[in-house]
Amino acid sequence: MNYLTKPLDSSSNRMNFCCGKSTLDHYIQKQVNQDIRRKLAVCFIIPDAANQMKGYYTLSNDSISLDNLPENLRMKFPKAYTHLPVTLLGRLAVDQKFQGTGLGKMLLIDALKRSYEVSLKSIGSIAVVVSPLDIDAEAFYKKFGFFSLNDSRKMFLPMKTISQLFDR
Numbered sequence: 001m002n003y004l005t006k007p008l009d010s011s012s013n014r015m016n017f018c019c020g021k022s023t024l025d026h027y028i029q030k031q032v033n034q035d036i037r038r039k040l041a042v043c044f045i046i047p048d049a050a051n052q053m054k055g056y057y058t059l060s061n062d063s064i065s066l067d068n069l070p071e072n073l074r075m076k077f078p079k080a081y082t083h084l085p086v087t088l089l090g091r092l093a094v095d096q097k098f099q100g101t102g103l104g105k106m107l108l109i110d111a112l113k114r115s116y117e118v119s120l121k122s123i124g125s126i127a128v129v130v131s132p133l134d135i136d137a138e139a140f141y142k143k144f145g146f147f148s149l150n151d152s153r154k155m156f157l158p159m160k161t162i163s164q165l166f167d168r
Contacts, residue, residue, distance in 0.1 A: 004110045005044035008032065008056065012045055017053045019093040021133060027091055028056055041090055044114070046107065055094040055103050057111045062088035062129060064156070068149040073158070077126075086156075087115040087125045108144060109165070116162045127158045 008014070014028045028043075035041040041058040048054055063083040066074055077084060089111050094103045112128060119125040130146060131154050132138040138155065146155040 003044070003114065004106055005046050005057070008036065008043040008045050011051055012047060013050070013052050014045075014056075017056075017093075018096055019055075019099070020096050021093065023133065024091055024093040028053070028093070032058070044110065046103065053095060054098045055092075055107050057092040057107050058090040059111060059115060060088045060090055061123065061125075062086050064127075064129060064149065064152075064154065068152050068154070069156075070147075070150065084126050085124045086127045086129045087119070089115070089128050089130045092130075104140065105144075112157070112162050113166060116159060116166055119159050125159060127156050128162065129157075130155050 014032070017028050018025055032041070032043050035058070036043060041060045043056055043058045045056045046054040062085075064086050066077060066079070066082055066084060069077075069084075089108075092104065092107055092111065094101075094107065115125065115128050129149075130137075130141055132141055141155050141157075144157070145161055146157045148154070149156050
């Protein structure tokens, strides 16, 4: 299991991180440690040689209502399951110095790989779900096959689709 990222730790310099989205900058600079301590999220980073952060993402467990799935997916699950387990890709950001280099795509692939491998061996998850911050983020996720869930701002990528990236 080789990953591009490593878990955030105390040696990671995150105070200079700036992606241009204040909520994502504030999160990594001020809030992430609290979320990690409270077991609300795990944060993975790509550091440079000086341990400055190039980018990061967070993963958590979540669930979605069966009713939010499109009909073609909904009918594949027993009606007894009103909520289905998913992996939440809560935040994904690239420092402005590295934007436009493909680093966002690499972070996403790394997050999908981690999520898929955990779903195979440790914790059930039928998909990776995101809640895009804005229209730019929504367009980014659409490029990679995520689609909108019914009556929700969330987007969804089934593990079955993700498996096609890694089962070769």
